Amino acid sequence: MDPQRLLELARKNGAEAAEVYLSQGLGRSANFEANRLKQVETGDEEGVALRVWRDGRPGLAVAHGPVDDALLVEKAIALAQFGQPEEPELAGEPLLVESRPHTPTPIERLIAWGEQTISLVRERYAEVLCGCTYSEEVGTVRLINSRGLDVSYASHHRSGYLGAEWVRGEDFLQVYDGETVLGDPSPEAVAAPVLERLGWSQENCPTRVGTVPVLFTAKATTVLLGTVGAALNGRQVLQEASPWSQKRGEMVLSPLLSLSQDPQLAPYITPFDDEGTPAIALEFVRAGRLETFYADRRIARRLGLRPGGNGLRSDLGSYPQPGLFNLVVAAGEHAFAELLSRMDDGIVVDQVLGGGAGLSGEFSVNIDLGFRVKGGEIVGRIKDTMVAGNAYDALGRLAALGSERLWEGNVFTPALLVESLAVTGRAD
Structure with missing residues (x-):
């Protein structure tokens, strides 16, 4: 999809100003429940939001997946008649953005981190049931508007989450913690605060x-x-x-x-x-x-x-x-x-x-x-x-x-x- 074409179509249809916001995301995760691997998930999504101003009123239309440019512009223009009058507030400041390089994490590695984290807890508390998730999120955003702005940025992070359930008769205890990092999460760092709190809860x-x-x-x-x-x-x-x-x-x-x-x-x-x-x-x-x-x-x-x-x-x-x-x-x-x-x-x-x-x-x-x-x-x-x-x-x-x-x-x-x-x- 060409966002510049959307701006041109918006102008041809009477918009005084317009912006196009595009986002793409890819996520994958390994999910554990009751100490066992439950499921592996992978998902991706992409979407575009077109915001226009016509006759001093804003209209916003959204599409996911493949986009019909003319239809998206038509919807945004039509919705503008219901907007409250306002002056467009569009960014135009020059901006240099550097995105960090990223290497995708194999799902096998996410699974291994989860298994290691659960093992660290059960070595000391064999009766505890652990839920654990290791995930990776990668996203890209691009914003282009009629003031000449065109910026984009790619982001990524990895996360580890651990929840521990300890049942002692009628006493139920749940402890959870986690971390989000740019590099590799540490099973030891994810498990440590949970182990500490289990110790305090003896x-x-x-x-x-x-x-x-x-x-x-x-x-x-x-x-x-x-x-x-x-x-x-x-x-x-x-x-x-x-x-x-x-x-x-x-x-x-x-x-x-x-x-x-x-x-x-x-x-x-x-x-x-x-x-x-x-x-x-x-x-x-x-x-x-x-x-x-x-x-x-x-x-x-x-x-x-x-x-x-x-x-x-x-x-x-x-x-x-x-x-x-x-x-x-x-x-x-x-x-x-x-x-x-x-x-x-x-x-x-x-x-x-x-x-x-x-x-x-x-x-x-x-x-x-x-x-x-x-x-x-x-x-x-x-x-x-x-x-x-x-x-x-x-x-x-x-x-x-x-x-x-x-x-x-x-x-x-x-x-x-x-x-x-x-x-x-x-x-x-």
Whole structure:
């Protein structure tokens, strides 16, 4: 398919401006269930989204697989009559993109990694049932528009995921972890955190109830940081729904916290967004002080911000909206053992059930996997426990940050030690 031809057809049919967004993806995975290989999957997909502006109104049409150019243009033009009037916001900045070379991974290698990971767990815990997936994703994006922009980028990454189920009578425990990398995932690195948590869970113990210190591992910090991501969204700021809409330059979080985005941070390297805007480094919060927000091109213009490459599509059929491709939390100074040593009696939250806080910041979540800390050491697993509070308040009262950072979704973060939160559960 020739995207330039689509632009020409759009212009001939009365479009004042147009863009073509093409994506291709190839994925393969080896999936294990109950310690055995269950299935091997391979899939590929390709699609194109044509966005046009006619008579000052936008229209969007999507096709998957083979494309009938004339029909796609006809649909986009027809849909434009129902769009809300707007000025086109098309990128045109020159951009040099270098894609990293990639060699496909044989499916046999994905299987071998999975078998090795499960073996590492069962050597120590033979009764544990493991689910495991090793996968490889390869994708290509090309964006061309009527302003002369024509950019493309190829991406790839490999992932390893491990889930362990341990049934002891009526006691059911589930632990999971994983990693995503540009190179080869390490079975040892995937298995290690699961083995560590299985060790911490050897004994069950009562929780500490009341207002107590709470340590969120990197895996659980999204309970708090999801609220921050929403508050930094330029759309929420423009609508004055964000509590930070009028607080640029003010202290909004603990001085221990600095939040940014880094488009060159592996494995989620992002040269440009889904509007073709170059992705740039942004510092959202510096030592607790609010510096800026993230936005797509349209909202950035209305807020007087420099576009940072944050116009993202949830799928081909969606218009670009403000989105975070990563949220980077600056590391602290304390190893995990040192964070524990700062807690005389408290809890560690590692996995939660349900979502975190919304824009209000209020949250109350069940702890799926958590641990009791006494005298600076983990003494066992806690059950039937809830933690509640306000995310903004909690992130304003941090006692310490961990020195090691991990990816959890699109967030690269250390563990966070909160001075105190309300905890309910089975007490001593």
